[in-house]
Amino acid sequence: MSQPADPRLLAPHWNPADGMVRRSRMWRWLVFFNMPLAVWYLSWLLRPERISNHLLYGLLVGAETLNVVQALGFWWTMSAVRHRPSRPPFTEPVAVDVFIPVYNEPVEIVEATIAGAARLAGNTRVALLDDGGNPEMEALAARYGVDYVHRPTRGGAKAANINWTLERTDAPFVAIFDCDHVPDPRFLEVTLAHFDEKVAFVQTPQYYANGRGGGVAEASWSQQALFFGPIAMGRDNLESMFCCGTNVVFRRSALESVGSFSTDSLTEDFELSIRLHEEGWESRYLPQVLAAGLGPEDMASYTSQQLRWARGCLSSLPRIITARLPLRQRLNYLLSALHWLSGWTLLIYMCFPVVRILTGAQPLDVASTDQFLLHWAPYFAGGMATVTLASAGTYTFAAYALMAANFWVHIVASVLALFRRKGSFVVTPKQGAGGRQIRPVAPALAACAVLVGVSLVGLMRDQSPATINNVAFASVHVTVLLAGSWAALRGAPRPAAATVPAVVEGGLAATGPASPAGAEPVV
């Protein structure tokens, strides 16, 4: 067939465990060197004689502290990466309920997932949990011989949808897939093998099969790959891996012991993981791609997803602080939540050149910036080297730029969380909308305009090295912000799964999804 295949049906282009253990030896050395570099920098920064403007200095120290805490957390997690020995496939006929919650997603996206779930090896009972009440979904379920579940009320979003179905099913294990994640037939055989006595859930990577097409999807995948690579593997060994809501298998008794999913949270999976760990349950992470999904393909989808995650995680902060958890788990949850404050640090860094050019005020009192460079550059270089090595090149500039361009998401989320504003669960769109999307990047563009305008003002006033230095800082921010906004300004690419109907017509149900071991596409 000449039509391009649905990327979810192709062999995955990423293996999180590939070379990880070998690299981990190297980055442990790097971490060993990074720690004194961080101390070297902080010991220079935190001297009283460095203070120039108290407010700006305070902001700088706050931002740098958050960054250093994040860096230390990252290095700590990295150093915990170990190889978890693989186990033979679990072949006993244990019953598993497979849930695929949907809510008005396109049928052609869901069809491949249903087809994949229907072909899962083992004693499974697949249910399509349709909150939208779409007759086409019902027909789809009937076509593949899976259960169609439509609850009478719609409250509580995805969590309530799953809870409602949990009450009406009884298998000892429950697998959950987002509607765009096509599972591998061996998914259950591999994951069930890791259910030791106290294991509540086994999580597998949330792999974006469309992560090679450029634009938002690729940058977003780059961020995911860092998390589901070294970070998740490290957390697994720190007994702190949390559930990510899809590509996961739960022990029903564990779920029931904590009252199933919370319907009050935007990140019900994160909240559920805390409660499970509090109850003494364990979690596992398998660094093996066993389901292929679709990442956000346009900026609006990405922003919506990030805002939901940020609000959910930040809202959980009080819960994390009061949770009855061992220190290492509490710290890991805290680090996960604090990540969503990174936007504040970017905002602070962006303000410095503006304030310096307009008012002359600056945070640090140094005669020459070369002393700052001498202390900061090694720490920065060490951090960058560690990220590069740990991510094996998957974390790219585009990923960072995308995060930076959405700095406002973190700010909005933290403000909303601070004022305990209730948010509604918005499903991440599974298909790109196409066209330019100015609104999601409007704050970034506004920041660019301010930075460029102030830089021009500064250059017209004088072209001293100090002004040029601040203009250079502003240029860095503008470049990063524009690069991150680029996909939105250019317009979203063609949806990755747009060709699914053609594939389906070619006989997807007959051929089944791709095997991760195979290098060739199925169709």
Place this chain on the structure above:
Amino acid sequence: MVLLLFAVHRLEGAELVRAVALVGVMLIVRRASASAWMSRNLGGTGLHPARRQARRAALVTALALLAGAGVISLGRGDALVLAAGVAALAMATVPGVLAALEYQAARACARRAPLVGTGAAAAGALLVSGFALLLALPAFAVLAPVIALALGDAAGLFVAWHRPHPGPCHALERQPSSTPLEARPRPVAGGVATVALVGVMQLLVLTGGLHWPSGTANLDLLASLAVLGLLPLIAAGTVPALVIPGLTAGRREAVVPGLLLGATLAGASILVVTAVPNRLVGLGDPRLAPLAPYFAVAMAMLGLSQLLIHHRVASGGTRTVLILTLLATGLHLALASTGTGPLAEVAVDAALGASAVLLVSLVVATAAAAPFAFTLPAEGSDVRLRLVGPTLIALTAAAVFVRLVSLRPVWLSEAATARLTEGSFSSMFSGGLNGDAHPPLYLALAWVSRRAFGDSALALRLPSLVAGTLLVPLLYVMGKQLYDRRTGLLAAMVAAFAPPLVWFSTQAGATAVAAVLAVASLLAAHRALRRGRLSDWALLGLSEGALMWAHQLAVVHLVVLNVVVAVVFLRRPRSSHGRLPAQAGWAAAMGVLVVIAAPLLVARSGLGPPRMLPPLEFATRAAPGAGTSVFPVLGTAMSALLGFHPADVNSRLLAMWPLGILAALLVLGRARSPRGAALLTLAGAPFAAMFAAQVLGFPRSPAFALGWAATALPMLALLAGRAVSVLGGPWPRARMLGVGVAALLLVCLADQAVRVRPRERFAVGPVIERVGHEAGAGDLVAYEPAALRDLVRYEAGAADARSVAAVDEERAALTRHERVYVVAAFALGSGDAGVKRTVTLVKELSATRPLVQERGATDGQTKVWVFGPERNTASGTDR
């Protein structure tokens, strides 16, 4: 014409002839460009309907304009003002012709708007020039019509663009062709583009007139700049637009070739403009020489902008072009009106800033219109590479060209080389072993070169010149072997134009030869590791040994290189095939190195004496006492990429260090290549060694000149080529980025060629060179300080050269010579005693001999007194 005649009647003789000739040139240009434009854009209505004829006419246009600019640049004084006026009118030819054709076509099609526009242009021209005449400002009268024409044309076309005629008018629309893009009617697209651009350009040049109070002298300078600026403008903008027709048709694939051609021609024209006022013409106003290259760069950028405007307008981006042009004009006006300092400098700075902003924004706009993704090019992505051989040959030829036009007067260290290579080979060898900082390989090569080609400065520098040129193809091979052909080509491009490599290729010193040998050793190591042949290992040993004989700090490069080889061995599986023979080969290479280097190390008692480079030999502020300051070594590293610049430029460039953060972010996820890591280490090791030496207070002074990092220079070029290749993505975009990098390097090269004249250093060179031409046998050249010895003896070899101190000791020597030249370069560290000695000598000579001439260099620190024969001697005839 009336205005021209008004200006001409004030002239006489040769100036009048020249002016008339220039008017003739202008008329030819006008006629040729009219023919070209009509043939290209109006199809059958022109005088030369056939496209081939149109191209021929366009070529004539370009040549005529170039010739005109060349002739004009010979003008002086008042004639220069006239020449500027003529040139400005010639410059206005294109919009003028466009306006006329628009007028005719509009009349034929009954379009009123262009009629109004061109009418307004003519009226404006008359009005402004009439006022100028009334105010008795003839120079302004010459230039005024240009402003008026441009503004009027722009206004007319603006109106025409906003009020298009509803019906078809074939006389105004592009003729349909076979390509779909050209089939779309783009009325007056080329006109809008050219007029908008030329309008901006004229404003850039002439709004310096806002600072009118300083009078006609400043206007003369501005007019001179305008004349010189024509050459790069036409070379970078007009010629490529005419030669590559796809540009004006909006074809994307024509943009990069157009920019490449434009950048190449611009580079050449900038160098010509740089050289003309300095060497050939020597125009009266001393302010012209330092400003001309910058204005040439501004005009070159404007020319390149013109190409992009053509493209953008033809492909439907007229609104973007108009906005960007207006922004650039506004910026220029703001810069020109708010700038402080001499008028001409403000005008040039404003032109430079505005044209840079225009070019950059147009590049961004053009790139933004192209498909774009942050993706890493796949292996084998250079399959579309074509014409690699001719491109490499062209780059090598360009490298030779820029090196030859960048030759400078011989300097102290080179004079020392000349002294050491004067005698026999054995004296050169023994002198070089312990009399120079670097081992004597370069001296040996220079010795051979001088025996073969004579005692000229070129012969003295020939080994460096050859080595520096060889770097171009060698880096291509290296880049191709390590990565791919595109990386090789881009690295070769960087090597051809990188200012530090150009500098050291024209210096009689060890740096360029060491750079070539460093690449050769890396190439040999790579081949040996890949193929494992004994010959490769032997070549590695030989190149490493030769490098040891070439450069004092080559040991840093060799240590890193062999550590890299060792790491490669360690990473190979123990059972891999050929492991043992490879290790044996490496051992053999090390053996060859030891055999070659051991005598040197013994003879020099290690790495050699920590001295010899003369003071101020590009030492940065880094020194054993500099402690942990990182800027000095960063400044040196920056010079390794961008060359030498005045201190204020350097400090501003260094202030841009935050861009390094951006660079680090850009390579995130891409820095996985062990080859890249090895190259980075090889490039960074010499600088790290410098920094370590600085922190430790290692007593090697002045060890911090860029020449000490000779082995890092080609590695940096290779890394730069790789960076462009990776960041550029697909080859057409990488090529475009490469053009940008080449343009940047050429700008730096121009700055280095013109402004880098550490006064205390370079002012002396030409002064002594002139003394060398004048002083003959029987004359005495007394110099102060003593460090000038080699230089004076090299340049004025026929005369008796002695230091002032020596003359002071032997006064009798003064009576034996016909003429006496006293050369003093106080900035070189004479001290009070030296100044006093010189003043005493000059006073004494003044009492006994006539002072024929007293002259000085621009730095005010270098002086020459020429004394004639003694008054009481009969043989004193003035030569």
